[in-house]
Amino acid sequence: MIQYLAEHGPGLIHWLILSNVLFAIGIYGLLSRRNAIGILMSVELMLNSAAMNAVVFNRFLTPRAVDGEILALFVIAVAAAEAVVALAIFVALFRNRSSIDVNRMDSLKG
Amino acid sequence: MTEPAGIVLKNAWLIPAIPLASFVLVGLVVRPLSRRLAGIVATAAIFVSAAMAWILAWEYFSATPHGEPTAVIPWTFEWLRYQTGLTVKLGVLVDPLSILLMVVVTTVSALVHLYSIGYMHDDEGSGRFFTWMNLFTFSMLGLVVAPNIVQMYVFWELVGVSSFLLIGYYYQKPSAVAASNKAFIVTRFADLGFMIGILILGFYGFRLFSELGDAGLQPFDFAFLTSPAVLERLATMHLGTCDISILTLSMVLVFMGAAGKSAMFPLHIWLPDAMEGPTPVSALIHAATMVVAGVYLVARLFAAFAASGTALMVVAYVGAFTCLFAAIIGLTQDDIKRVLAFSTLSQLGYMMFALGVATVGHPLGYTASMFHLFTHAFFKSLLFLAAGAVIHAVHTNNIWEMGGLVRKLPITHATFLVATLAIAGIWPLAGFFSKDEILGAALDGGHPVIFAVGLLVAGLTALYMFRIYFLTFWGKFRGMVTDPVHEVPALMRVPLVILAVASIVAGFVPMGRFVRIGEEHHAGINLAVAIPASILALIGIGLAWILYSADGRRAAQCTVRMGAFYTVIKQKFYIDEAYLFVTRRILFRFVARPIAWFDRHVVDGGVNLSGWIARTTGSVLRHLQTGQVQVYGVWFVGGALLVLLILWAGWR
Numbered sequence: 055m056i057q058y059l060a061e062h063g064p065g066l067i068h069w070l071i072l073s074n075v076l077f078a079i080g081i082y083g084l085l086s087r088r089n090a091i092g093i094l095m096s097v098e099l100m101l102n103s104a105a106m107n108a109v110v111f112n113r114f115l116t117p118r119a120v121d122g123e124i125l126a127l128f129v130i131a132v133a134a135a136e137a138v139v140a141l142a143i144f145v146a147l148f149r150n151r152s153s154i155d156v157n158r159m160d161s162l163k164g
Numbered sequence: 165m166t167e168p169a170g171i172v173l174k175n176a177w178l179i180p181a182i183p184l185a186s187f188v189l190v191g192l193v194v195r196p197l198s199r200r201l202a203g204i205v206a207t208a209a210i211f212v213s214a215a216m217a218w219i220l221a222w223e224y225f226s227a228t229p230h231g232e233p234t235a236v237i238p239w240t241f242e243w244l245r246y247q248t249g250l251t252v253k254l255g256v257l258v259d260p261l262s263i264l265l266m267v268v269v270t271t272v273s274a275l276v277h278l279y280s281i282g283y284m285h286d287d288e289g290s291g292r293f294f295t296w297m298n299l300f301t302f303s304m305l306g307l308v309v310a311p312n313i314v315q316m317y318v319f320w321e322l323v324g325v326s327s328f329l330l331i332g333y334y335y336q337k338p339s340a341v342a343a344s345n346k347a348f349i350v351t352r353f354a355d356l357g358f359m360i361g362i363l364i365l366g367f368y369g370f371r372l373f374s375e376l377g378d379a380g381l382q383p384f385d386f387a388f389l390t391s392p393a394v395l396e397r398l399a400t401m402h403l404g405t406c407d408i409s410i411l412t413l414s415m416v417l418v419f420m421g422a423a424g425k426s427a428m429f430p431l432h433i434w435l436p437d438a439m440e441g442p443t444p445v446s447a448l449i450h451a452a453t454m455v456v457a458g459v460y461l462v463a464r465l466f467a468a469f470a471a472s473g474t475a476l477m478v479v480a481y482v483g484a485f486t487c488l489f490a491a492i493i494g495l496t497q498d499d500i501k502r503v504l505a506f507s508t509l510s511q512l513g514y515m516m517f518a519l520g521v522a523t524v525g526h527p528l529g530y531t532a533s534m535f536h537l538f539t540h541a542f543f544k545s546l547l548f549l550a551a552g553a554v555i556h557a558v559h560t561n562n563i564w565e566m567g568g569l570v571r572k573l574p575i576t577h578a579t580f581l582v583a584t585l586a587i588a589g590i591w592p593l594a595g596f597f598s599k600d601e602i603l604g605a606a607l608d609g610g611h612p613v614i615f616a617v618g619l620l621v622a623g624l625t626a627l628y629m630f631r632i633y634f635l636t637f638w639g640k641f642r643g644m645v646t647d648p649v650h651e652v653p654a655l656m657r658v659p660l661v662i663l664a665v666a667s668i669v670a671g672f673v674p675m676g677r678f679v680r681i682g683e684e685h686h687a688g689i690n691l692a693v694a695i696p697a698s699i700l701a702l703i704g705i706g707l708a709w710i711l712y713s714a715d716g717r718r719a720a721q722c723t724v725r726m727g728a729f730y731t732v733i734k735q736k737f738y739i740d741e742a743y744l745f746v747t748r749r750i751l752f753r754f755v756a757r758p759i760a761w762f763d764r765h766v767v768d769g770g771v772n773l774s775g776w777i778a779r780t781t782g783s784v785l786r787h788l789q790t791g792q793v794q795v796y797g798v799w800f801v802g803g804a805l806l807v808l809l810i811l812w813a814g815w816r
Contacts, residue, residue, distance in 0.1 A: 085797050093794075160791030 069110040076103035090154040094140050105129040170223030177239040177256045180305035182213045187298035195291035206294035207277040214270035221263045235259035257311035260679045265308040268541045272452035273301040275659035279549050280444040282656035300326035304453035312384040324351050331441040343440035350434040354424020361417030390467035415475035426458025426512050429486040439501040443552030450508040451545035459515045470524045480520020484614045487513025491624040496734040499561045500551050503632050511540050518602040521609035527681035529605035535675040539594035542670050543586035546663035550580035553652040563635040565643040572649040577637050579664040584633045586667040588626035588701045597671035604690040622697045626704030634712040
């Protein structure tokens with residue numbers, strides 16, 4: 055496989071596999087991490103995998119257009135903004151409850 | 165002939181509208197400010213109405229001195245539109261009958277209002293009292309001027325509501341609450357018949373309307389319902405295979421409503437209990453409003469009743485029976501207002517049977533009935549107001565705790581005596597003329613039994629009225645009250661005196677000129693009737709003097725001798741008990757209780773079941789909501805995967 059890659063360079067399918075792997079790791083982290091920062095990081099992973107999808111499709115299917123790249127830039131910007139909001143919420147949460155363990159944040163339990 | 169016209173006639177709608185406006189004004193604005201002012205405003209409004217009613221009568225009758233009376237509808241307003249050609253209008257109907265009633269209602273009501281200012285002087289709630297009194301007067305006026313039966317029914321119920329409010333005025337007294345409920349329920353039960361009658365009339369009337377109606381009328385209008393063509397068709401229609409014509413059926417049902425309001429046997433039981441209200445209310449109910457509504461309804465639909473002979477006979481015999489029945493009970497009651505109540509029943513019986521013995525060809529009874537309604541309004545309201553003055557003075561209703569008031573209450577005594585003589589039918593007071601006319605109508609109409617009953621009751625009337633007169637005003641004072649007995653204040657004397665004058669002169673009103681069917685009737689005294697009736701009345705008075713003058717000692721012996729018979733009469737023939745038996749033992753047990761069981765277990769059960777299902781589902785699903793964001797995430801991802809799976813499966 056190394057040999058193959060060295061000869062051909064990665065193709066569309068390889069990038070998509072990478073992006074899927076990143077997305078799956080993100081979902082796993084989202085559902086299993088107990089630390090809110092970890093969850094945030096998982097969300098970032100998922101966002102990046104989606105952005106990468108956009109770039110990869112752009113690169114391999116319509117190489118002349120730049121729509122995918124622009125979309126990726128937007129995703130990065132949104133992710134940055136989202137991180138700001140999320141971290142601010144975590145700070146506020148920590149001030150109130152001295153913890154950012156999501157398992158303990160169950161005030162909405164029915 | 166000329167159409168009657170005049171300023172008041174054109175604006176006749178103001179006569180009921182003024183009490184309505186005053187009701188709103190007094191109830192919402194004046195009453196919270198000052199209850200004194202509330203009484204004055206309310207009274208002033210009714211006086212304005214009364215003045216307008218008299219001017220209206222003058223305008224109308226001076227325009228049509230001898231011609232055939234016409235019905236004028238100066239004001240209408242489309243109120244309900246069911247479909248094209250079937251609308252109900254609110255309106256004001258001006259014809260001799262409605263004018264008579266308007267005059268009576270507003271005049272008596274105005275005087276009763278005036279009297280009430282004095283009577284209710286010390287009552288904290290008198291603002292409320294005057295508000296309801298205005299509503300009562302408005303309702304009755306709306307009923308009287310109704311040009312169609314639907315409007316009449318609406319105001320009919322309004323009269324019922326306002327009487328309920330007034331009878332239950334002392335709402336902290338359980339007996340008053342019971343009495344107001346009784347009045348409401350009994351009359352409502354009767355109104356059920358009235359409503360079914362209206363519906364039957366409306367149903368068949370509408371069917372006939374398309375072929376017989378003309379542009380100016382509506383199916384519910386009295387003018388349409390009493391037109392000969394319609395009546396002829398209704399009288400020949402039959403209900404299925406029964407031998408009863410539609411006309412008879414609907415008229416008997418309508419008469420049931422009239423009997424409820426006018427307290428005819430066997431729906432009379434509410435009226436004696438209605439004494440629980442303040443005395444002016446009794447005067448208003450008994451003289452001007454409420455009870456005469458039934459008589460008025462029969463008179464209004466007289467042509468329809470007459471077209472169905474059976475219905476008219478029902479009216480005549482129910483009236484005559486009530487007349488005698490109530491007079492007999494009236495002989496034994498101890499409560500002064502109750503005696504007056506039974507005398508009202510008896511007099512209403514006169515009015516009813518007078519209508520019943522009249523026919524289109526021989527309409528003297530019709531005039532006589534309205535004449536008696538007119539005169540009775542004055543002397544009966546006077547009797548009640550004077551009785552109110554007596555009660556005001558001695559603080560009891562029981563005639564055995566009164567006595568010897570002739571010196572202490574000279575004006576009350578004089579006016580009460582005038583009214584008593586008037587109701588007993590002594591010449592030349594009002595009751596003599598109207599009763600003479602009624603008895604004459606019964607005799608000429610070929611109803612000897614009814615005539616005999618009427619004659620007998622004339623004697624009984626004199627007996628029971630002079631019984632309370634002697635017990636109240638003569639002999640020694642038998643009461644417990646030690647504080648001095650005062651004559652009523654001047655404000656209350658004025659209406660008493662005015663009504664006394666009216667009771668004297670009302671008999672000379674040539675009613676045969678004003679309210680009639682067909683030819684003008686020249687009222688003359690029918691000596692063949694007048695002499696025996698007067699003799700019987702004098703015998704009644706004499707008997708009352710013998711029995712009750714010496715503080716009723718002779719009467720007490722008489723009572724003992726009569727034994728059980730007396731007890732039965734005194735207990736009003738156990739009619740109330742019979743009602744209680746029927747309602748409690750039969751209706752409640754065998755009808756109401758199963759229905760209540762069904763309601764509680766089946767209907768409520770269904771409702772409870774649906775509630776239980778929702779609650780149980782909720783409590784199961786509740787456990788899904790853990791508050792853990794990650795658990796929700798798992799559900800979300802799982803759901804998304806499931807959707808993807810389904811899409812994938814479908815795509816393949």
